[in-house]
Amino acid sequence: MTCVIIDDNPIARATLAQLATMVNDLVISAECSNAIEAYNFLLEQKVDLLLLDIEMPEMSGLELIRNLQDKKPVVIFTTCKNDYAVQAFELNVADYLVKPVPPNRFIQAIDRARSMLQTREHGIQAMTDEFIFIRDSTTIRKLKLDDILFAEAMGDYVKIHMRQRHYLIHVKFKTAAERLPATNFIRVHRSFIVALDKIDCLQDGGLVIEGRFVPIADTYRRNFINRINVI
Structure with missing residues (x-):
């Protein structure tokens, strides 16, 4: 598994490189001191994994991922803060590590x-199609869609x-509705979205x-009846 370490802090790069020596099949292809350098490298070289800092000058780690084209590498964010965790997981990253990174993590x-x-x-369908991440107080928590x-x-x-x-999360209902896939969930009321396969x-x-009990509003009833295919 080839990997690029991207961090503007040389000590952080050295620490990640040392941690990488614990994994036999992990090969460091390059170390980059900023996201622009990494972007240019990734245009020319295919790698499997990025160990990526977020807060960097000129271009952040989040911006780097958004600017990469199709077939992006798998990403593990490594950062000093947990403030960006929700944005990070929206980009389908493998993990979010807060420095200093313990070897087991x-x-x-x-x-x-x-x-x-x-x-x-x-x-196979990506793992993030099977779960969502929510902010539960100060914790970013993974919920399996099948459990909702x-x-x-x-x-x-x-x-x-x-x-x-x-779980009670501070988010607009419209945003939550967009994150729950329409193949599994349906809106039945301005205040309710339900899992189709959980209806008794x-x-x-x-x-x-x-x-x-969950109410069904008249404005959503026709679409709901069509979806459940009553005979």
């Missing part, structure tokens, strides 16, 4: 990157209902999921 991140590469090579029952708008928040618990039955102007 580095190895775990490399394992995730390796799995993503194998997924790409075998033409429905989402409920609550003012400036969205409540994600699951079988055993729920319809009754009295609504539906029931795991014993919980």
Whole structure:
């Protein structure tokens, strides 16, 4: 697995290079001191993985990933802050490491990157199509889409209902709706989006999921009935 280390701090680059020696199949192809240098290198050379800092002069790590064309390398962000975690995971990265990086977390991140590469090579649907990331207080938490029952708008928040618990996240309902794939979820009310395969039955102007009642608004009813294919 070929890798490029991109960080404007020489000590950070040296530390990552040292951590990389723990992984037998990880080969450092280059070390770059800024994102522009890395961009030009990646135009000429194909690599599997980027160990990428975020806050760099002229071009950030986030901007670098957005500027790369198709067939981007797998990315592990390495940064001093957790402020960019949501933006990072929106770019389908393998992991997000906060410096100083513990050796066990580095190895775990490399394992995730390796799995993503194998997924790409075998033409399997990307892992991020199977889960979403949410900000739960100060933690960025991964939720499997299959575990989500429905989402409920609550003012400036969205409540994600699951079988055993729920999460309240500070995000616009429209944004949450866009992140839940239409193949699995459907909007049934201005305040509710439900998982189609979790619906138990319809009754009295609504539906029931795991014993919980969710209303269906008239404006969404026709589309909903068409989707569930009632006979």
